[in-house]
Each structure stands twice: as C-alpha cells, then as structure tokens.
Amino acid sequence: MSEVIIAARGVEVRLGGTPVLRDAGLVAAAGEILAVVGENGAGKSTLLRCLAGLHPPLRGRIEVLGGPPVDAAAFWKQIVLVGDEPAWYPGLSVEEHLELARVVHRGGRLTVAEALEVFELGGRANLSPLSLSTGQRQRLSLAMALLRPSRLLLLDEPERGLDAAFRERLAAILNGYARDGGTVVMATHDLRLATATQARLVTLEAAA
Numbered sequence: 185m186s187e188v189i190i191a192a193r194g195v196e197v198r199l200g201g202t203p204v205l206r207d208a209g210l211v212a213a214a215g216e217i218l219a220v221v222g223e224n225g226a227g228k229s230t231l232l233r234c235l236a237g238l239h240p241p242l243r244g245r246i247e248v249l250g251g252p253p254v255d256a257a258a259f260w261k262q263i264v265l266v267g268d269e270p271a272w273y274p275g276l277s278v279e280e281h282l283e284l285a286r287v288v289h290r291g292g293r294l295t296v297a298e299a300l301e302v303f304e305l306g307g308r309a310n311l312s313p314l315s316l317s318t319g320q321r322q323r324l325s326l327a328m329a330l331l332r333p334s335r336l337l338l339l340d341e342p343e344r345g346l347d348a349a350f351r352e353r354l355a356a357i358l359n360g361y362a363r364d365g366g367t368v369v370m371a372t373h374d375l376r377l378a379t380a381t382q383a384r385l386v387t388l389e390a391a392a
C-alpha cells in the first residue's frame with residue numbers, strides 16, 4: 185500500500201455562522217490524483233484551505249504528510265496550493281517570476297526553459313504577467329507551482345481560463361507528477377480533466 189499523504193475525516197466548518205462543510209473527508213495516497221467535485225458553494229475551496237492548514241476546522245481530524253497541516257515554512261516546502269491568482273511582482277517578467285520560484289525553492293522539477301516550453305509561455309517570457317491573457321496567467325501560476333519540488337499539489341479549479349488543448353496538456357502534466365510519486369487534490373468543475381487524469385472523485389454536497 186502506498187504511503188498515505190492525506191487522511192481527513194469528520195471535517196466540519198462554519199463560516200459566518202453558516203455550516204459550509206459537514207462530515208467531509210478524504211484519503212489520498214502517494215501517486216494518487218483526486219478530483220473534489222460538487223456544485224457551486226459545496227465547500228470545495230474551503231476543504232482545500234483546511235488541507236493546506238489555512239482554515240482550522242471546528243471538528244474533525246486532518247492529517248497531511250503524517251501530521252496536522254500547519255501554515256509553517258517546513259510544511260509549505262512540501263505542499264503547493266494554487267488557488268486565486270497570486271500577486272505578481274511589479275517589474276518582473278514572466279521568465280523572472282519563474283527564475284524567482286526556482287531560486288527561492290532551491291532546485292526544481294523543471295528548469296525555467298522547460299517550464300516556459302511545457303506551459304507554452306516561451307513567446308511571452310519577457311512580458312509582465314499583467315500583460316498576459318487570463319489563461320496565460322493561469323498557465324504561469326501552474327508553471328510556478330509545478331517547477332518547484334513538492335509532494336502534494338492542492339489545485340483549486342486549475343482549469344480556470346484554460347482552453348481545451350491546454351486542459352489536455354494539463355492532464356498529461358498532472359499524470360506525470362503523480363507517476364513521479366506526487367499526490368494531486370484538485371477542486372474542479374471539469375469532468376473531462378478528471379477523466380483524463382483518471383482521478384478518483386470525491387463528491388461534496390452543500391452543508392446548508
């Protein structure tokens with residue numbers, strides 16, 4: 185049996201007094217891809233934030249990489265969360281953002297040149313991220329996430345803004361990450377992406 189990377193059960197979250205997650209849970213092993221699905225407001229993003237240690241649940245038990253998730257440097261060395269668009273550094277180009285990620289995270293799964301090629305950003309390398317289209321910026325966010333070493337990817341609607349061809353490429357990229365032993369948990373509305381990655385589905389239902 186592969187190493188258990190996430191074990192979460194009985195997770196309960198209330199936001200502003202309203203129940204958002206009730207008895208939610210999932211288990212993910214090394215090398216697995218999970219797709220968290222459910223209607224708008226079902227609590228997918230909230231569950232990802234709980235797994236990332238950014239939101240402590242009211243009840244329930246969450247273990248990530250053998251311990252409770254904590255918003256701390258050692259934890260973030262192994263885990264990447266791609267959610268809302270990050271704040272881009274003023275004055276730095278696409279290529280420089282990738283270089284920064286590589287330097288800060290010491291080494292990486294991809295070189296900057298490989299990341300530019302895989303994420304089809306070569307022709308945009310010298311532009312500011314703010315000059316990119318929505319889908320190109322999402323590709324840069326994903327490139328920065330996949331370039332650095334990690335054991336767990338938490339992706340909130342990674343398909344956001346991506347065209348159909350790049351969604352296929354993303355499936356191949358995530359399959360490669362999982363083949364290398366990484367674990368992916370993605371909240372998604374794209375069942376084709378879930379199918380193409382042979383993801384195990386975890387369905388959330390709105391708690392309220």
Ligand SMILES: Nc1ncnc2c1ncn2[C@@H]1O[C@H](COP(=O)(O)OP(=O)(O)OP(=O)(O)O)[C@@H](O)[C@H]1O
Nearest residue numbers: 199200202204222223224225226227228229230231
């Ligand atoms: N600060 C808050 N106060 C009250 N309710 C909140 C707050 N933040 C989020 N919620 C509610 O929590 C619920 C879950 O939100 P969440 O973003 O986790 O859903 P989701 O499944 O990711 O939705 P989507 O598919 O639209 O991205 C929503 O009904 C939302 O309105």
